[in-house]
Amino acid sequence: MLERYELETFLTLAEELHFGRTAERMHVSTARVSQTIKGLERRVGAPLFNRTSRRVELTPIGHRLAEDLQPAQELIAAGFERAVRSARGITGTLRVGFVGAAGGQLLLDAAELLHSREPGCEVLVREVQLDDAVPRLLDGGVEVLLTCFLSEQDDLVTGPALVTEARMLAVPSGHAFADRQSVSVEDLAGVAVLRTPDDLPSSHPPHQTPAEGPAAGSFQEILTLVGAGRGVFLIGAHMRRYYMRPDVAYVPIQDAPPVQWRLMWRTDGATARIHAFATAAHDLVSPDTRLQHHEPETR
Structure with a gap:
């Protein structure tokens, strides 16, 4: 047995x-x-x-x-x-937050699927910025967060990867890297890399100690600083489609690990609604899509 x-x-x-x-x-x-x-x-x-x-x-x-x-x-x-x-029924309202433009559609689709399964459950989808995403999760402003930044806090749970995409480097349009087909992790040694508010590890070049650039509270702030020549930033390939700017170029990083988007919630707030929503989001994404390393389009 x-x-x-x-x-x-x-x-x-x-x-x-x-x-x-x-x-x-x-x-x-x-x-x-x-x-x-x-x-x-x-x-x-x-x-x-x-x-x-x-x-x-x-x-x-x-x-x-x-x-x-x-x-x-x-x-x-x-x-x-x-x-x-x-036995319990899944009812009430679930507040779900996302960081960046691409995540909203996935959450809306997951909300629609959840509502079809649990008509008594409503989902409010809200955009949050980098500088208040985790604080809003911790204070209950949102109950679930879709993010590509991981947290090492014991009071937060991170679910499995829903979407995986190639990692790219945002650089000023006049930067030496801007016209290259790709860069490597080694190229980033000594280059000023912009920081997120919590200085999250996933914003740093892997296996490198970058020069420290200024911090920014949103993707638009990050790209404004990049365009002004204040530093570079590691992002997912979707940024190229959703955040096109004349002062910023996006260059593939050929040997960097991909960006993974996951749901995150508080350990002490894992309700049946949250688990049902996480299941709906997971069910929306096929295994092939979850594991796919999306390559950026040729420039």
């Missing part, structure tokens, strides 16, 4: 392929995850994962087991969620 904890541990590791991240998601120690997997392997009679110092991979038996178990877990979760909704 497979215990629920064993099922969740195995499927989480099969998804993450990393013992540390699995332990974080399960809120247990890495040793506990390892012990659970070893116990399953003893009962199966064969390895479920190949482990090396650099990577973790499913064995053929492990891959088949994951394929067999995933639908069962989804059915259990869906059945339990239906029971919760039937």
Whole structure:
């Protein structure tokens, strides 16, 4: 008999392929995850994962087991969620915030889908700026936030990536980088990079220590500073479509990790409405879209 904890541990590791991240998601120690997997392997009679110092991979038996178990877990979760909704009902108003122009449409579509599933639940979609996004989430001004900036605060929960896009560099139109087909992370060493209000890690060049540029409270402020030559900024590829400016050029960064957009909410405010909305947003985005690294259009 497979215990629920064993099922969740195995499927989480099969998804993450990393013992540390699995332990974080399960809120247990890495040793506990390892012990659970070893116990399953003893009962199966064969390895479920190949482990090396650099990577973790499913064995053929492990891959088949994951394929067999995933639908069962989804059915259990869906059945339990239906029971919760039937018992409690999901009603009332949910306030959802987004940062940047592109996020609004996704939230409106998710709100429409949620309302079709839960007619008693209304969703108010509100734009928030960089300098007040997290504060409004913490003080209850919005209950859910769609953002590409992660928070390391323990009182905030970040959901799985909904949309992934290529990372680009916003530079002044007269900058030396502006006419290049692409730049690399190494090119950014010593270049002044504009800061977000909370100096979030995702606004910095990966594996580099950039020169510190001024802080800005919104994307429009950031691009105004970029156009004035006060610094550069790392952004997602969608900015090129939604924030066209004559004084700013957008250049692909060939070796930078992509930008990921996720929902965020307060740990102590995880209501049934929030979970239902997160499910609706997740359902709107197919697996292919969630994992796609969108390439920017050729300039």
